[in-house]
Amino acid sequence: MRLEELRTKINACMSSSTACGLCRTQCPSLELWGVESRAPRGRMALCAHLLRGDLPPSNTVAERMFSCVLCGNCDAVCPVGAGPSRVIEAARERLRERGFLPPKYGERGGHVAREHNPYLEPHASRLSWLPPGLHLPGKAPLVYFAGCTSSYREKELAGKVVELLGRMGLEFTLLGDEWCCGSFLLRTGQGEADGATVEGMARHNLEEVGRRGAREVVVNCPGCYRAWKSDYPELGVEPEVGVLHLVQLLDRERGRLRAERGGEVRVTYHDPCHLGRHMGVYEEPRRLLSSLPGVELVEMPRNRENSWCCGSGGGFRAGYPDASKQVAKRRLEEARETGAQVLVTACPFCLRQLRETAEAFGLGLRVVDLVEFLLERWG
Amino acid sequence: MSSRPERRELERELAGMVGRENVLTEEADLLPYSADHFLRGLQHYLPKFKFLPDAVVTPLETSQVSRILRFASLHRIPVIPRGAGTSLAGQLIPVEGGIVLDLKKMNRIEPRVEDRMVVAGPGATYAELNRELERRGYFFPPEPGSAMACTVGGMVSTNASGSGAVKYGATRNYVLSLEVVLAGGEVVRLGRKVAKSASGYSLKDLFVGSEGTLGVITEITLRVEPYPPIRRTTMAVFPSLEGAFEAAMEILGRGITPASLELLDELCLLALNMSGFSLPEGKGALLLRSDGRYREAVEGEMEEMVRACRGKGAETVGVEDEALGRRLWEAREKISASLTKLLPSPETPRLVFQASVDVGLPLSKMLEYVRRVKALMEERGIMGVCFGHVGDGNVHIGSTFVPESPEQVERARRFQEEAIRLALSLGGTLTAEHGVGLWKAPYLEEEHGYALELMRSLKRLLDPQGILNPGKMALDGIPRVALMERWWEEK
Numbered sequence: 001m002r003l004e005e006l007r008t009k010i011n012a013c014m015s016s017s018t019a020c021g022l023c024r025t026q027c028p029s030l031e032l033w034g035v036e037s038r039a040p041r042g043r044m045a046l047c048a049h050l051l052r053g054d055l056p057p058s059n060t061v062a063e064r065m066f067s068c069v070l071c072g073n074c075d076a077v078c079p080v081g082a083g084p085s086r087v088i089e090a091a092r093e094r095l096r097e098r099g100f101l102p103p104k105y106g107e108r109g110g111h112v113a114r115e116h117n118p119y120l121e122p123h124a125s126r127l128s129w130l131p132p133g134l135h136l137p138g139k140a141p142l143v144y145f146a147g148c149t150s151s152y153r154e155k156e157l158a159g160k161v162v163e164l165l166g167r168m169g170l171e172f173t174l175l176g177d178e179w180c181c182g183s184f185l186l187r188t189g190q191g192e193a194d195g196a197t198v199e200g201m202a203r204h205n206l207e208e209v210g211r212r213g214a215r216e217v218v219v220n221c222p223g224c225y226r227a228w229k230s231d232y233p234e235l236g237v238e239p240e241v242g243v244l245h246l247v248q249l250l251d252r253e254r255g256r257l258r259a260e261r262g263g264e265v266r267v268t269y270h271d272p273c274h275l276g277r278h279m280g281v282y283e284e285p286r287r288l289l290s291s292l293p294g295v296e297l298v299e300m301p302r303n304r305e306n307s308w309c310c311g312s313g314g315g316f317r318a319g320y321p322d323a324s325k326q327v328a329k330r331r332l333e334e335a336r337e338t339g340a341q342v343l344v345t346a347c348p349f350c351l352r353q354l355r356e357t358a359e360a361f362g363l364g365l366r367v368v369d370l371v372e373f374l375l376e377r378w379g
Numbered sequence: 380m381s382s383r384p385e386r387r388e389l390e391r392e393l394a395g396m397v398g399r400e401n402v403l404t405e406e407a408d409l410l411p412y413s414a415d416h417f418l419r420g421l422q423h424y425l426p427k428f429k430f431l432p433d434a435v436v437t438p439l440e441t442s443q444v445s446r447i448l449r450f451a452s453l454h455r456i457p458v459i460p461r462g463a464g465t466s467l468a469g470q471l472i473p474v475e476g477g478i479v480l481d482l483k484k485m486n487r488i489e490p491r492v493e494d495r496m497v498v499a500g501p502g503a504t505y506a507e508l509n510r511e512l513e514r515r516g517y518f519f520p521p522e523p524g525s526a527m528a529c530t531v532g533g534m535v536s537t538n539a540s541g542s543g544a545v546k547y548g549a550t551r552n553y554v555l556s557l558e559v560v561l562a563g564g565e566v567v568r569l570g571r572k573v574a575k576s577a578s579g580y581s582l583k584d585l586f587v588g589s590e591g592t593l594g595v596i597t598e599i600t601l602r603v604e605p606y607p608p609i610r611r612t613t614m615a616v617f618p619s620l621e622g623a624f625e626a627a628m629e630i631l632g633r634g635i636t637p638a639s640l641e642l643l644d645e646l647c648l649l650a651l652n653m654s655g656f657s658l659p660e661g662k663g664a665l666l667l668r669s670d671g672r673y674r675e676a677v678e679g680e681m682e683e684m685v686r687a688c689r690g691k692g693a694e695t696v697g698v699e700d701e702a703l704g705r706r707l708w709e710a711r712e713k714i715s716a717s718l719t720k721l722l723p724s725p726e727t728p729r730l731v732f733q734a735s736v737d738v739g740l741p742l743s744k745m746l747e748y749v750r751r752v753k754a755l756m757e758e759r760g761i762m763g764v765c766f767g768h769v770g771d772g773n774v775h776i777g778s779t780f781v782p783e784s785p786e787q788v789e790r791a792r793r794f795q796e797e798a799i800r801l802a803l804s805l806g807g808t809l810t811a812e813h814g815v816g817l818w819k820a821p822y823l824e825e826e827h828g829y830a831l832e833l834m835r836s837l838k839r840l841l842d843p844q845g846i847l848n849p850g851k852m853a854l855d856g857i858p859r860v861a862l863m864e865r866w867w868e869e870k
Contacts, residue, residue: 020416020465020525020528020715020716021416021463021464021465021525021528021529022525022527022528024463024528025504025506025527025528030483034437034481034483034484034502035403035408035435035437035481035483036408036411036412036435036464036481037403037407037408037410037411039411041411041464042411045410045411045414046407046410046411049410054429055406055407055410058407060405060406060407060408061407064407064408077527079713079715079716079717080716301510
């Protein structure tokens with residue numbers, strides 16, 4: 001973010017008609033710690049002091065910025081469009097430039113530069129999720145970009161995505177050499193890490209798409225979706241292909257779905273922050289779920305732009321594992337109160353976080369990705 | 380009494396009372412507590428305006444508050460209780476440093492609707508409290524402009540209210556009982572958890588609106604109202620501001636008590652249209668709400684109000700469109716923020732001193748007041764707006780100025796002073812809902828005369844060391860910051 005833009009956003013918040021505190025209404029880190037320096041308005045005030053130079057950058061200031069999940073709930077309620085979460089992201093970048101990046105993120109950032117994923121895994125094993133015996137064409141109109149979380153941590157889900165695309169009869173393939181989309185770096189203030197830049201990663205991935213002759217890229221990770229669809233153009237790298245999240249593709253092609261099996265079930269849908277609030281994709285997954293025979297879709301009180309985060313965004317799960325589970329627990333309790341038996345989401349990161357937390361606290365709620373849910377009911 | 384301890388010692392002592400995790404002393408944690416909604420903007424542009432507390436403590440229970448106050452009293456350390464920091468009059472500024480008590484973690488909500496009441500911690504938010512109550516068919520009505528963020532403790536401390544006050548009254552009308560920790564650490568219960576009581580002095584009422592100067596409120600019992608399931612909203616846009624006032628007076632004169640009766644002037648309408656609405660153009664508007672249990676009654680009341688407005692030449696919107704009605708209310712809640720859209724450029728630092736004037740007037744004097752204030756604005760070259768809760772005589776005036784310019788700051792200050800004095804001269808009060816804090820302290824004596832001496836005597840009785848929220852409400856002198864002159868002297 002350019003300095004002038006940053007200054008404008010901070011000025012908008014700090015004018016005495018605002019600095020209103022509406023952003024305190026749904027802030028996970030404020031709920032966790034209960035103090036102003038970990039609430040959006042307090043962080044905006046710290047950014048204002050940093051920018052003016054009357055607060056020196058420090059590890060403490062950096063910690064206050066990195067203890068935000070970047071869910072963007074504050075952006076959604078801000079009456080002047082100051083966008084606290086974007087300012088916090090920009091502050092992370094500037095703190096990193098001055099040597100105050102928390103080491104945990106730096107280590108992962110360096111790994112992205114070398115091995116193209118933030119999970120400290122070798123690049124060579126990126127495709128280890130691929131079901132044996134699967135043969136995909138060298139060229140296809142559609143490319144599935146699996147992303148790091150599905151490739152390394154939710155391998156089964158990645159396998160199910162290709163299974164579903166196959167069952168739907170869609171002609172698709174994978175990238176020959178898929179790299180991290182760069183979302184982890186952007187969210188943790190590392191536009192540049194060990195010489196690697198997100199622009200460079202974007203160009204690499206786009207060149208790979210070009211080699212496949214594809215007209216469209218589909219992703220199942222909302223973090224990747226935001227990177228491809230919104231961050232790349234902001235960085236000056238405009239994808240010349242269509243970019244879709246899987247729920248959009250499934251919605252468009254729902255005539256090919258045969259998810260007609262299974263008994264009656266009540267489900268609720270969790271909006272991933274990157275897909276919903278950040279990119280405005282709310283209705284497609286709901287349309288899909290509502291169209292399934294026997295499925296009753298019920299809403300949690302906080303849904304769509306007011307949705308409560310799963311607690312894993314913005315590097316929060318990596319930096320604050322216990323606190324992030326508390327955020328997820330709150331979401332799961334909301335889901336349970338609807339009387340739903342199944343919580344459906346459309347994000348490998350939310351899936352992992354919510355499923356693990358449901359198990360850890362014995363909350364008795366089944367958490368699945370929409371892809372898994374559709375396959376279960378296929379037939 | 381011993382001297383004020385060094386910061387490290389203070390930290391150690393406080394940690395012993397509430398646990399290390401509930402004590403903040405690093406600059407990065409203290410800075411956000413050096414201002415509230417009122418002062419943040421000025422601090423942003425005039426950085427020397429920094430009133431850092433020595434520590435911030437986030438207590439979890441009454442016994443911890445009691446220990447902190449006993450300790451603070453012994454060492455004569457200022458204590459500033461704080462809710463969500465949405466105050467508009469500088470109530471939370473730690474002008475003498477000290478300990479800020481952030482009460483956010485004391486946020487218990489215990490609905491007792493069978494008794495038509497709710498028991499809450501001071502840190503419970505108004506929005507959360509009402510979510511819990513509405514699930515049970517009840518609500519706590521005062522609805523201040525900061526309804527989404529403010530805390531119940533803050534509302535009691537400032538006797539807050541808003542657009543619902545015309546029908547439902549202010550916070551005070553709902554307070555049944557308070558648990559308060561006094562300056563020396565004594566815990567007292569004021570009032571009983573019953574619907575009415577004629578037993579002794581109503582000391583709870585002394586603490587409502589006391590802005591943290593007499594004690595720290597640690598538990599609040601509020602009366603609740605059945606939630607009105609039927610609500611209708613209409614906006615009436617008039618060719619003249621006078622027309623809007625006349626319609627409002629006619630509505631009230633017919634014996635109607637609307638759920639809300641809000642006034643907006645021409646610039647407010649412009650700001651709303653710049654925020655995405657397509658409202659008719661006009662010189663003034665009324666936002667009307669009717670609510671109740673029975674559809675026919677609510678719609679009948681709204682029809683009568685709409686007729687009154689149309690009789691004064693108004694064009695009305697939202698009557699048949701409930702979704703638009705809801706959006707209009709959301710827009711009204713954000714009117715202050717919308718005013719920034721009127722500024723020439725977001726890059727140009729401008730302060731909108733919104734709602735910093737919130738005088739209350741007899742209904743019969745409102746039109747005269749608004750006319751004279753608008754004439755003053757023109758005379759002084761001030762860009763500003765008038766809006767407010769016309770149903771209960773509460774007028775807000777917002778004005779803008781460039782904070783880098785001492786002349787403009789002085790001009791804005793003088794204008795606001797004149798606006799307050801004009802209200803007093805018309806028999807009004809200097810604050811109808813925001814409270815006194817720092818900003819209105821210089822004018823309190825003009826309103827209260829000798830009664831202010833009585834308030835000071837009560838302050839000395841309850842807080843002999845003067846540790847509770849010093850510098851506010853003109854109880855212990857008026858800090859120079861409240862007079863504003865110092866703001867540019869020190870720039």
